[in-house]
Amino acid sequence: MxxxxxxxxxxVYQQTYEHILGYAMRRCDSPEDxxxxxxxxxxxxxxxMDALPPGRASRLWLYGVARNVLAxxxxxxxxxxxxxxxxxxDLADLYAHSPETSVELGAIARAFEQLSExxxxxxxxxxxxxxxxxQIATVLGCSRNAVRIRLHRARKRFSKALAAAGVxxxxxxxxxA
Amino acid sequence: xxxxxxxxxxxxxDLAGQASGAGARALLASITSEEPAAEPARDRKSxx
Numbered sequence: 741m742x743x744x745x746x747x748x749x750x751x752v753y754q755q756t757y758e759h760i761l762g763y764a765m766r767r768c769d770s771p772e773d774x775x776x777x778x779x780x781x782x783x784x785x786x787x788x789m790d791a792l793p794p795g796r797a798s799r800l801w802l803y804g805v806a807r808n809v810l811a812x813x814x815x816x817x818x819x820x821x822x823x824x825x826x827x828x829x830d831l832a833d834l835y836a837h838s839p840e841t842s843v844e845l846g847a848i849a850r851a852f853e854q855l856s857e858x859x860x861x862x863x864x865x866x867x868x869x870x871x872x873x874x875q876i877a878t879v880l881g882c883s884r885n886a887v888r889i890r891l892h893r894a895r896k897r898f899s900k901a902l903a904a905a906g907v908x909x910x911x912x913x914x915x916x917a
Numbered sequence: 918x919x920x921x922x923x924x925x926x927x928x929x930x931d932l933a934g935q936a937s938g939a940g941a942r943a944l945l946a947s948i949t950s951e952e953p954a955a956e957p958a959r960d961r962k963s964x965x
Contacts, residue, residue: 757941758935783948786948829940868925
């Protein structure tokens with residue numbers, strides 16, 4: 741085994757695990773699904789260390805991998821890894837202690853759910869992962885201008901859905917830095 | 918406050934320390950115990 745490879749992977753893993761775990765948890769309804777996404781994302785990174793960029797760019801690269809893993813998971817094409825009991829226990833505990841938001845923010849949540857998967861992902865990358873347009877372009881593998889246009893359209897559709905639900909939108913952050 | 922953040926099940930800040938938890942360590946050990954097979958260079962979009 742290449743010790744340099746392992747050392748580099750472990751460093752990236754330590755730096756990004758919580759970001760990828762958060763990404764998966766925010767998009768998966770069950771701890772089992774989130775565990776699948778996290779496990780498969782890092783397994784791919786281990787197999788593809790040659791493509792994994794150094795430094796902070798690794799987080800964006802891993803978001804892109806996690807996004808593809810999640811899409812495959814939703815299509816029922818994902819690999820289901822045999823999770824360790826420790827990982828399953830960690831995720832079950834985190835889900836058990838997640839705040840319930842559906843009552844307090846029900847109207848916003850319903851409007852958000854009405855959006856297409858692509859629109860939700862764009863808005864989520866801004867609001868949840870805190871990414872700017874250039875970073876989103878890296879994650880999605882498209883140009884910054886394409887992100888600007890797609891985000892603008894997604895925001896318009898979300899605003900329209902919110903307005904239809906009677907929600908005032910001026911306090912919602914939907915713009916990239 | 919960003920109201921959309923309240924829709925998120927969890928924030929990254931809430932997960933501080935998870936990387937050193939039992940689940941993360943077990944996953945890391947499991948992944949790195951496998952010898953990574955050589956794969957042809959591919960675009961990221963096609964990796965999964």
